[in-house]
Amino acid sequence: MMGGMPGGPGPDLSNAEIVDYTQQEGDGRLRLKLKDGSIIEVRLEIMNILRAGNDPNTGLPAYIVQSAPLVRLVECPKELRKPPIRAAPRDQKAIPGFG
Secondary structure (H helix, E strand, O other): OEOOOOOOOOOOOOOOEEOOOOOOOOOOEEEEEOOOOOEEEEEEEEEEEEEEEEOOOOOOEEEEEEEEEEEEEEEOOHHHOOOOOOOOOOOOOOOOOOO
């Protein structure tokens, strides 16, 4: 959320409206090298931006951003890799998706 005090009462969402947006610069990806040598890429997927009135203390508009982080492993050291766990053989008579 932009505006408002952390931990304080949240904005009133009963009259919140969705605000359209365009991305101004960059592709929104952040590439991070971890201490273990792995490299991950993080991107924030924006689902909605809501304008929820104005902050009573500052008068500035209050925005709620509904988002989900998308994380992708780009590279990792060989010593961190483990063999995949093999699933038990499937029952051929089972209904697909239920066996």
